[in-house]
Amino acid sequence: GENVEQHPSTLSVQEGDSAVIKCTYSDSASNYFPWYKQELGKGPQLIIDIRSNVGEKKDQRIAVTLNKTAKHFSLHITETQPEDSAVYFCAASNGQAGTALIFGKGTTLSVSS
């Protein structure tokens, strides 16, 4: 089955700096890679996703890159703000109907002002 590794487990940055979180996956059949942001006591919120037919996707300060050959994908947050502080999870799936997402263990991002 699919296995998703996520690094680092914690990340502290200064406001305005960039933050990068990396994930690797094991199943070459995986073709959908979303990123979720979870604030304390809340459900995960989908912030960006990428499919295997593209290498990069950007949405304002957030971008995701995918390297299918190396089986890894990364989340990039630029110009970080204190409200970016949260736990971020990467996930992977093969996109088939009824297939659940496999999550990484999460990264706790702290942005200090």
Place this chain on the structure above:
Amino acid sequence: GAVVSQHPSWVICKSGTSVKIECRSLDFQATTMFWYRQFPKQSLMLMATSNEGSKATYEQGVEKDKFLINHASLTLSTLTVTSAHPEDSSFYICSARAGQGGYEQYFGPGTRLTVT
């Protein structure tokens, strides 16, 4: 994005009682919903996949007779924790895929269950 709601948001129950948690997709139909469990400072652990009109598929190690799942319509799935014990205390989260062919999965706000 699509909206998924859960009810209740938190519940406290006594050992031996049963608790039902509802998961609703508010603005889309969801053939498949998923139930996750999350312990503090840990990742989401998939418990079961809920398919509308059929039996749920449980992950290894999850007791299907303890965690009853019913997906009676395209917008509602329920999780019933039967004969609850303190070790069942956790954060339960559901998610739903937005329509056929849609890849995106949207999560509910979660339900905090405390068993005393």
